[in-house]
Amino acid sequence: MIQYYVFLGFCAEDIYMVRLFLKAHPANTLVQGRRRINLPPRGSMESAIRHVCEPFSWKMSHAVDVINFEIPTVVIHDYLQSRRPRQIGQLKVDQNPSLADPTIASFGLATLQVIGAEKHFTQFFVDHIVDGLCKHVALQYFGVDDLEVRRGGLAPWQERRAKDLMHSAIGRALSLQEVADACGLSVVHFSRAFRKSTGYSPHKWFVEKRIEMALSLLSDDTLSLTDIAARCGFVDQSHLTKACNRHVGMPPGVYRRRAASARVE
Template identity: 45%
Template sequence: MQRWTRSRTTPNAPPIRDLSYEPGAGVNDATISGLGSSLLPALGNPDQANPLFVDHVLLAVGLHVAQTYGGMRPMSRPARGGLAPWQERRAKELLRANIMHGVALKEVARECGISVGYFSHAFRRTLGVAPHQWLIEQRVVLSKEKLRDDGLSLSDVATECGFSDQSHLTRIFRRTVGVSPGAWRRTLKR
């Protein structure tokens, strides 16, 4: 087995330490075959080939080799202006722990070490929805779990999931899921 070492040149990706391959052992790689086929017309008429196209195909070949045979994986970075991973975990933890009665954003922001205004913006940037909307979605998820228990009335489910009453549960559930909680429960029985 031979190893090829190269320095980091791709942004947002860790360096490729080793490129492992067995000399003389062939690999039928459909991606490289397809990319190579797309280059054939350009190689047949080099004077008419678009250099930008050739560069992009060769870049694609290099990235494919690095990812498939070199173990390169893009490094994830938090969205600019979003919550740090620990802040996201803590915020979700607090919101879930207070799903029945809610929690003031001021408390969640304080636990994350940021202002309320920045927290709201960063939460939306990170999760794609406002904190209140995320909490409602979590209440619907919890209500689906509770609806599996035939011993609980719809009113009980609403109370245990933080909805003000059964009609509030029904209105939000129908808007989110597309059917009423009662209809959703009946489909579980079938």
Template identity: 40%
Template sequence: MTVGSVAEKQSGLADVFAAPARAGKLKVAAVEIRLPEPSLDVTPPPPRIDALIVRLQLSDYRGQRYWEDGVAAPIRDIAAGEILFHDLRRGPRLVLDQSYHALHVHIPRAAFDAIAADSNAVPIGDLDYAPGVGLEDPTIAGLGASILTGLRVGLARNQPFVDHLVLALAAHVAGRYGGMTAKPRAVRGGLAPWQARRAREILAANLDGGAPLAEVARQCGLSVGHFSRSFRQSFGTTPHQWLVQRRLEAAKDLIRSCRMPLSNVALSCGFADQSHLTRVFTREVGASPAAWRREVQQ
């Protein structure tokens, strides 16, 4: 499962409810949409496909006028931080008579089915929600904020990081609003030695996070969920956390052994930029890269 990202959508009414073009069978797309000028028009009908948009409102939207299947929902104020669901099978439409700012996460039905299969659960049916009604859901709001931060600082290139966020969001939606309940499984061990070796090889060769978690799992002959659980059992950490530690080790080696500019160190070790390296390095090591370099090169 991969995530396509677009930092901002500045124009185009169809962007509000249309499914992102690259969203395929199991692909999920996260898009920040910012329309600063009201269009005073109704969004065009989106393609009727079996997919859901989870919308995190990022600015207040007063007196929302909204339709599903041509039926008007009650006019409501939507507050920043509220969550709404838009079932693309039902032709959701909205009057854009004011500025609009929201995060849309597009989840196809096939992704929910894959989560159910991986959880040993029955696939979900329709979600339990009221059209056009904003909900308070701290879990989705928190995951959405993390996805949004990733889009803005370039972490969307880090596929394992974003995959975990989107899988967690989709699983939460399926459980809380779709009634999905996982059946208990027998406790299993971690990765086989060859699987652990292969996972290390792929992740270490892609410090920039360019290897999607689904591809690493496929190389190990496992589903994404089974791989993630087995990886944690084998290594005591998630694939993303393991990758962060490998980046830090590579950065330390370069900082210790040469005077390469920190901006080049960051890019060489899979960080988005120097500020990203500084944030992670300071959090994990307790000192900035520059301060650590002065200490070890004395």
């Protein structure tokens, strides 16, 4: 359990705060500007979304289990952008009531996994979580047509550059921002266009290529599993083992022995 004792918070930016309450939360009061806003109690795994564009504060005398995601309004604009300029709409829900949103809950639980087992997750995976949450909030709570958001893919040169960069970075840390910059796009537009062009999210495509490289290196008996994990960008041998189990249904040692037997036969 992760506990946060929150006594006073400030924010002067134009953001949407998405909160996931991991446990039941009693009623509370939020002070935003000169207004006092009474917040209702929240149930376990319920969510709340609030627009914040001026300093706010609250005081709590109890421990809370909550995850806060802060999404700048400009990011929501990016997800809603089409060929014609448009103003961001209002939330389709009131800002005070709780939301039973299993998708937000799933992103929150995935974030907890990152916190609890950080060494087994890459920056690419963290970016993937944040990108997915932002897109879900934009589509679900601002009334945009999903077909409009998914319009258009990468130009051929952008797709080649993105794939070449990810191929060359298989053995090192890589962020979505780095790949998006190479294509001259924002992270939001790159992720959307890459999925449109390839049918995969950037994270899934990148992991698939790391697995393919690892499986090919397993045919070299002179390389240890630790060496292969390092060459393919996995944190350690156990990280490689988990990835192999998910993708081919067996650990790398078993895959290597079976591949060797097949070659002999």
